[in-house]
Structure formats: structure tokens, C-alpha cells
Amino acid sequence: MKGRKLLMIPGPIEFEPEVISAMAVATTSHAVPNFIEVFGNSLALMKKIWMAPNGQPFIVAGSGTLAMDMAAANLVEKGDTVLVISTGYFGERFRDILERYGAKTTLLKAAIGETVDLAVIEEALKIKNYKMLTFTHVDTSTGVLVNPEPLAKLANKYNVLSVLDGVCSVAGEEIRQEEWGVDVVLTASQKAIGVPPGLALLVASQRAMKAWKARKTPVLSYYSDWANWYPIMKAYEERRPSYFGTPPVNLIVALETSLKIIAHEGLKNRIERHQRLASAFRASITSLGLKLVPGDKQAANTLTAIYYPENSNGAEFCAKMAANDVIVAGGLLSEIKATYFRVGHMGSVSSKDIIATISAIEQSLDAVGYKFEIGQGLSTFQRALIRLEALR
Ligand SMILES: *Cc1c(COP(=O)(O)O)cnc(C)c1O
Numbered sequence: 001m002k003g004r005k006l007l008m009i010p011g012p013i014e015f016e017p018e019v020i021s022a023m024a025v026a027t028t029s030h031a032v033p034n035f036i037e038v039f040g041n042s043l044a045l046m047k048k049i050w051m052a053p054n055g056q057p058f059i060v061a062g063s064g065t066l067a068m069d070m071a072a073a074n075l076v077e078k079g080d081t082v083l084v085i086s087t088g089y090f091g092e093r094f095r096d097i098l099e100r101y102g103a104k105t106t107l108l109k110a111a112i113g114e115t116v117d118l119a120v121i122e123e124a125l126k127i128k129n130y131k132m133l134t135f136t137h138v139d140t141s142t143g144v145l146v147n148p149e150p151l152a153k154l155a156n157k158y159n160v161l162s163v164l165d166g167v168c169s170v171a172g173e174e175i176r177q178e179e180w181g182v183d184v185v186l187t188a189s190q191k192a193i194g195v196p197p198g199l200a201l202l203v204a205s206q207r208a209m210k211a212w213k214a215r216k217t218p219v220l221s222y223y224s225d226w227a228n229w230y231p232i233m234k235a236y237e238e239r240r241p242s243y244f245g246t247p248p249v250n251l252i253v254a255l256e257t258s259l260k261i262i263a264h265e266g267l268k269n270r271i272e273r274h275q276r277l278a279s280a281f282r283a284s285i286t287s288l289g290l291k292l293v294p295g296d297k298q299a300a301n302t303l304t305a306i307y308y309p310e311n312s313n314g315a316e317f318c319a320k321m322a323a324n325d326v327i328v329a330g331g332l333l334s335e336i337k338a339t340y341f342r343v344g345h346m347g348s349v350s351s352k353d354i355i356a357t358i359s360a361i362e363q364s365l366d367a368v369g370y371k372f373e374i375g376q377g378l379s380t381f382q383r384a385l386i387r388l389e390a391l392r
Contacts, residue, residue: 005326005327006325010191013190023253027249036236039059044237046203049170051176051179055203055204056205056208056233059199062200070186072101074219075161077102078102079102084134085108085133085136087144088144090167098134126158130160133161134165140342141305148182152181162184163183165186171270172274177203178205186203191347193262212226223245274346274349276385277345280384280388284377284384290307292306303342305342314331314339326360328341328357
């Protein structure tokens with residue numbers, strides 16, 4: 001592997017070589033025409049990829065957590081009520097952020113590997129007035145995928161703002177922000193967007209911008225305040241120089257490169273590639289006798305969460321994986337942390353990466369003493385993928 005290991009975690013991911021070379025351009029001023037064009041074009045491409053032609057995109061230096069922080073800081077005032085729908089670790093993080101800004105939250109928590117029933121959510125919306133609802137598209141701790149469309153429709157029915165944590169889904173799972181009526185869709189650069197860590201990315205609907213403008217109290221975070229960032233985004237969209245905080249110039253050059261690659265592949269092709277690879281990978285894993293954390297109907301296409309075989313040593317398994325040149329992630333959800341691992345397969349991922357990963361999984365399972373038929377996972381993946389490719 002040319003001396004380096006294959007990175008198969010749910011972010012940072014393996015990046016396209018063109019994106020990595022874009023990082024190495026000579027750093028220019030944030031106020032010169034060629035960079036203004038790159039920034040402005042990145043904002044325009046975001047609207048396409050989010051499918052939000054009338055949305056307001058934001059690109060700000062920070063991680064995905066900053067994007068969550070921005071949504072909370074700008075849309076919540078002290079005492080506002082927020083319904084938080086949690087399918088894992090990141091749902092609870094959102095609650096913590098919202099409460100820091102004075103929100104009164106109600107947490108609807110799914111059983112591990114499950115989603116929260118729509119009927120339960122509707123019941124909650126019926127009995128109390130909420131200003132906002134938050135939910136996670138793909139919770140990276142459980143590999144659970146939530147269908148945003150019916151949930152966003154429900155939020156609209158009850159006149160509640162909706163915020164989608166799409167950190168592990170944007171450009172990997174289907175998102176139609178405007179058609180579905182989601183008010184904020186947020187992500188970070190290092191996941192399916194395919195750019196090294198360091199950018200918080202978010203698109204706000206016009207309704208969300210109105211809610212922000214209608215605030216009675218100032219935004220409690222100086223760095224997150226849209227009053228500072230909105231004029232900057234407008235300036236770049238209109239190709240004017242501006243300054244609030246120095247943008248990470250090289251990261252934004254890389255972002256434009258990656259967004260162009262995504263647009264060139266086409267969203268439909270890209271989402272379907274993720275679906276085919278994930279589906280064949282899940283078939284391969286279950287053929288080895290391993291169990292998945294999410295139920296089959298709500299398994300994400302950007303990562304897979306897999307229980308270790310019973311009575312096996314998870315830490316030893318992950319160490320063997322690394323020794324076999326593939327880096328996977330351990331567990332994240334505290335209740336089951338030591339019992340499972342996670343494989344990221346998003347962005348530039350190809351069948352070759354997954355074949356290398358399954359091969360390393362088989363070798364590592366064998367090394368920790370698990371009994372199975374060697375080659376079973378690989379042949380199941382091959383057969384499933386060939387079948388899925390034939391259906392295209
Ligand atoms: C990774 C992730 C986050 C946090 O993003 P950071 O860039 O690590 O701050 C939030 N939500 C989800 C769903 C994620 O996958």
C-alpha cells in the first residue's frame with residue numbers, strides 16, 4: 001500500500017488526489033479576484049448539492065460541531081423549546097449545544113439501532129408548541145439512517161423549524177433540502193464532501209434566515225453569529241472583497257475542487273454508488289456471521305456499524321486491522337462502545353477499497369480466533385455487487 005494505510009473511518013475519509021493537490025496551491029489573499037471567484041463558486045455549488053436554490057449557504061472555518069453550534073446559536077433564544085430527535089451520540093450532542101444557548105429541550109431517543117416512530121414525533125408536536133426540531137440524517141455512532149422527508153413535512157405541518165445534522169450524509173445520502181422543506185442542513189468538510197477537516201458548511205432556508213432576523217436578543221456566540229458571517233457570504237456571492245475572520249484559503253480551494261467533482265459525478269450517480277457499495281458490504285458482513293447495529297431498513301450508506309463476534313477482543317481486532325493496513329473506527333455510543341466497530345465508506349470510496357477492507361476484516365477475524373469460511377465475505381461482496389451493477 002505504498003507505505004500508507006487505507007483510511008476507512010467515518011471521517012476524515014480518503015480524499016481524491018485532485019483535492020489533496022488543491023490544498024498545496026500557493027496561499028493567496030482572501031480578497032483577490034481569483035479567490036473571490038473560488039469562494040463564490042463554492043457557495044453556488046453548495047446550493048446545487050443541497051438542492052436548495054433559494055437557500056443561504058455558509059462556509060466557516062471550524063468542524064461539524066461548529067455548524068451545529070451556528071444553527072443553535074442563531075435560531076434559539078433563551079427559553080425557546082426544541083424537540084431533539086436522537087438516533088445516537090450526535091443527537092445528544094445537539095441537545096447539549098441547544099441547552100448551552102438556553103433552549104428548553106425535549107429528547108426523543110430511539111432504541112439503539114432504531115429510529116423514532118413518526119407517530120411518536122407527531123404526538124410530541126401535538127401536545128406542545130416547539131420552535132424548532134433537530135434530527136440526525138446518519139448518526140455516525142450507530143450507522144442509523146433517518147428518512148428526512150416525512151420528518152421535515154411533519155415539522156412544516158406544525159410550523160416548527162427543522163434542522164438536519166447531515167454531517168455524515170450530505171453528498172452521500174439523498175438530500176432535497178428545498179423540496180422537503182428542511183430549514184437548515186449542515187455538514188463538515190471531512191465526511192462525504194471529501195475535503196480535509198476544517199470547514200463547517202451549512203445551508204439555511206429563507207424561513208430560517210427570517211427567524212434569525214426576527215430575534216429579540218443578540219446571538220450569544222460572537223464567532224457563530226450570522227450577523228458577522230451573512231454579509232461575508234453575500235459579498236462572495238456577489239464577487240466583492242470582504243473580511244470578518246480570515247477564511248482558510250487553501251481548504252476553500254480544495255472545497256471548490258471537491259464540489260466540482262461531486263457535481264460532475266452527478267448527485268443521483270453518487271448516491272446510487274454509495275447505496276450499491278453499502279448494500280454489498282452489509283451482505284458481505286452478515287455472510288460472515290457478524291451482526292449489524294442498525295436494522296436493515298435503516299442502515300446508512302455512508303458507514304456501517306458492526307458488532308464484534310461474541311467473546312472476542314475488539315481492541316485486538318482493530319489493532320489487527322491496522323496491521324493489515326486498514327484503519328477502522330471503534331465504537332462511539334457509550335452504551336455499547338466496547339462491543340462494535342465502524343467502517344466508513346463515503347466520498348471517493350470504490351469497490352476496490354471495500355474489497356481491501358473485507359480482506360483485512362477476514363484476516364483479522366481469523367487472527368482473533370473467530371471461526372468462519374475464509375473468502376466467504378469477499379465472494380459475497382463480489383456476487384452482490386455484480387448483481388447490483390447488472391440492475392443499473
Ligand atoms: C462527525 C459528525 C459530527 C461532528 O463533526 P465534527 O467535524 O467532528 O465536529 C456531528 N454530527 C454527525 C452526524 C457526525 O457524523
